[in-house]
Amino acid sequence: MTYDLLIKNGRIIDGSGRPAFHGDVGVARGRIVELGRLDGPARRVIEADGRVVAPGFVDNHCHYDAQVLWDPLCTFSCHHGATSVVIGNCSLALAPVKAPDREKLAxxxxxxxxxxxxxxQAGVPWTWETFPEYMSTIGQRLAVNVGTFVGHSAVRLYAMGEDCSExxxxxxELEVMRRxxxxxxxxxxxxxxxxxxxxxFDIVGKRIPxxxxxxxxxxxxxxxxxxxxxxxxxxGGGTxxxxKDRLLSRLAQACGRPVMYNTLLEQARQPGRWRTHLAHVEETxxxxxxAIPLCNPGSVVNRFTMKNCQVFRSMPTWLPILQGSDTEKMQAYRDPAMRARLRAEVEAxxxxxxxxxxxxxxxxxxxxRLAENRALKGRSIAAIAQERGKHPLDAFLDLAVEEDLNTVFSLGEINMDTEAVAQILGxxxxxxxxxxxxxxxxxxxxxSNPTRLLGYWVREKKIMSLEQAVRRxxxxxxxxxxxxxxxxxQPGMVADLVVFDPDTVRPMxxxxxxxxxxxxxxxxELAExxxxxxxNGEVLLEKGTHTGSYPGRVLRNARYQAVHDPRA
Structure with missing residues (x-):
């Protein structure tokens, strides 16, 4: 037969966890039609030259709900081998929405x-009201596949209006939500x-609906x-x-549907809790x-200035200051009485x-930012505070105020313990x-979850086989x-594929x-x-460069595909 795409001489890792094998992959009409030693004519041939050929990666927790409207590639997930992304997570979505509520939802x-x-405000066109209309809008021009959740916060706002958080x-109103x-x-x-x-919270400081x-x-x-x-x-926030009381397990049992939640991780805020959580998950x-948690192969290092900071927003005195103007922030951080309140909340x-x-x-x-402070680069606030005989909060805010809130800080609290993360990922x-x-x-x-898992955790740390990592x-x-x-x-499956070099793959x-x-x-964050x-059988990126094609589709649930033609 004539193939639309033929990938030759690959190291095929099929996603099942079974051992890799050498062969070719034939694609026609957007689907895989054969694996093995293939010799038929093809409209395009890719020479894999021994590199891995695998199913495209699924980026299963994203917030491209707005970005997809101006960036149908959903960059930069696709640069790390993702062919499908899932949006609408954590109750947040851009539909359904009534015209007067658009600003609040955004x-x-x-x-x-x-x-x-x-x-x-500049990038979202708001040409929809209902969720099906939003799905139709994003489906008009997609480069990657996009699956969507309908978000509870959007649904609650749609049904209840301004009272949705009250x-x-x-x-x-509940019947409207169910409908x-x-x-x-x-x-x-x-x-x-x-x-x-x-x-x-939303942009005015109200807890989301x-x-x-x-x-x-x-x-x-x-x-x-x-x-x-x-x-x-x-x-979101399911752990x-x-x-506490197995809420998500009870929810899964009641409706018979899977519940995926955030997150099984190691964090400095609650040392050792990951072990308790892992044991709980195994028992479940x-x-x-x-009731299944997600886990992340990356360490999360937050870079921020005090003009735009999320670190302290769980604290009631901090929150309105963080949402105020820069002038109001400077005034608050200079005020000794306010400092005392902020310090008390941090120390609680x-x-x-x-x-x-x-x-x-x-x-x-x-x-x-200031020349006289360049020697502080790379030093911790704890060390600076000890050297200056100050409370760490005072050393931190003194520096931020001195530099007009332009100092860039970094904070790494999540997944910094490699031994813990290795056990979680396994x-x-x-x-x-x-x-x-x-x-x-x-x-x-x-x-960079895929390239970090393949490059750091598999190639360098060797915590699992390449076949198992691809399956993950x-x-x-x-x-x-x-x-x-x-x-x-496998033959019959949609041809979402990635060709990568296991010896060099890594995030940049x-x-x-x-x-x-x-x-x-x-x-x-790009990838090597x-x-x-x-x-869907079309080359989207070649060595990180977009080919100009837009082959993506809206991913739909099993019921929809059973009712409609899944190959349409």
């Missing part, structure tokens, strides 16, 4: 996920996203998924309620309950929702993911999120680019060793 995405509001829903969730599922949404993260919903509302909405018989529930799996005992560990030894001066009861692609764009980029990035995610026609390199150092609407800037990215 403000939730802006503040929670640290996407500048002026970028959203009170329980009435019976009539909207059903409508989204019938249009192909991958499921429903909720949140129990009590540190998620989904975090204000009572448990009974969560169960009522989850029951829609049970009734329709499809979909996944995704929960605390799951460990033994009971046959599908850590709780489950704390956002700062009090580890001033991990707070580093990354980029001092657990079959967690799913690798949580890049947060499209979020926190001026603090850090964490889209492909089949495990696709199956967990209900994307059943991708994630395996971050830099800054000004490529957002309104000349907005963000952190960029990813040679080809193929989406």
């Amino acid at each position: 403000g939730m995405l802006s503040y929670v996920e640290a996407i500048p509001m002026d970028v959203l 009170r329980p829903a009435t019976d009539a 909207v969730v059903r409508e989204a599922l019938e249009a192909g949404a991958l499921g429903l996203s909720i949140t129990r993260n009590m540190n998620h 989904a975090a204000c919903a009572p448990e009974s509302e969560l169960f009522a909405l989850a029951d829609v998924l049970r009734d329709v018989g499809t979909g996944v529930i995704q929960c 605390n309620p799951e460990l 799996a033994r009971k046959g309950i599908r 005992p850590l709780g489950p929702d704390s956002t700062f560990s009090k580890r001033w030894d991990l707070m580093i001066v990354d980029e001092p 657990s079959p009861h967690a799913v690798v993911g949580l890049s947060d692609g499209g979020a926190h764009v001026q603090f850090h980029s964490n889209v 990035l492909t089949f495990d995610s696709a199956a967990a999120f209900g994307i059943y026609d991708r994630g395996l390199l 150092p971050e830099d800054v680019v000004h490529d957002f609407p309104s000349n907005g800037w963000r952190m960029r 060793g990813i040679h080809y990215t193929v989406v």
Whole structure:
């Protein structure tokens, strides 16, 4: 037969975890048609030259909900081998929405996920109201595949208006929510996203609507998924309620659907809790309950200035200051009485929702702005405070104020213990993911999950086989999120593929680019060793360069595909 694409002489790792083998991959009409030694004619031939040919990676936790409207490649996930991304997480989405509520809904995405509001105002066209209309809008021009969750915060705002963060829903409002969730599922949404993260606020300082919903509302909405018989529930901030009273396990049992939640990780704020959490997850799996955490192969290092900081926002005195103008910030940080209040909150005992560990030894001066402070570069606030005989908070704020809030600090509190992270990544009861692609764009980029897992954890640390790592990035995610026609390199499956060099694959150092609407800037993280990215049988990226094609599609749930022609 004539192939549309023929990849020759590859080291085929099919996503199942089985051993690699050498061969060719034939693609026609967007699907894999054969593996082996293939000699038929092809419209395009790629010489893999012994490099790995694998299923395209699934970036399963992203916030490209707005960015996809001006950047259909969803950069920079695709540069790390991702052919599919999942958006609408943590209850945050841009639909459904009524015209008067657009600014409020955008403000939730802006503040929670640290996407500048002026970028959203310039880049989001707001040509939809319903969730199916939003799906249709993004589907008009896609380079990668995009799966969507309908977000509980958006649904609650749509049903309740301005009261959405103030009170329980009435019976009539709850029925509106249930109808909207059903409508989204019938249009192909991958499921429903909720949140129990009590540190998620909108741009004016109100807790986002989904975090204000009572448990009974969560169960009522989850029951829609049970009734329709499809979909996944995704929960932001799920670890605390799951460990407290098994909320997510109970939700999964009640509706019979998988619940994916954030996050199984090692963190300085709660040393050693990862062991307790891992044991809990293993026990849950033994009971046959599908309440499954995500885990991340990257260490999260947050770079920030005190003009734009999320570290202290869980503290009630800090929050309004962080949301104020730069002039108001400077005034507050200079005020001795206010300093005392801020210091008291920082020194308070850590709780489950704390956002700062009090580890001033991990707070580093990354980029001092004044010449006289250049010697501070690379030093910790703890060391500077000890040298100057000050409380660490005073040393920190004195420097920030002296440099007009322009000092760049870095703080690494998450996944810094490599031995702990290795054990977490090796657990079959967690799913690798949580890049947060499209979020926190001026603090850090964490889209390098695939290249970090393959380069650092497999090649350097050797914590698992290459075949197992590919499975973690492909089949495990696709199956967990209900994307059943991708994630395996087998005849009949959709031809989402990546060709990479296992000897060189790795993330590149971050830099800054000004490529957002309104000349907005963000952190960029590219990759080395990813040679080809193929989406639906078409080459999307060749050695990191876009070919100009837009072969992506909106990913839809199993029920939708059963009702409609899955090959259409």
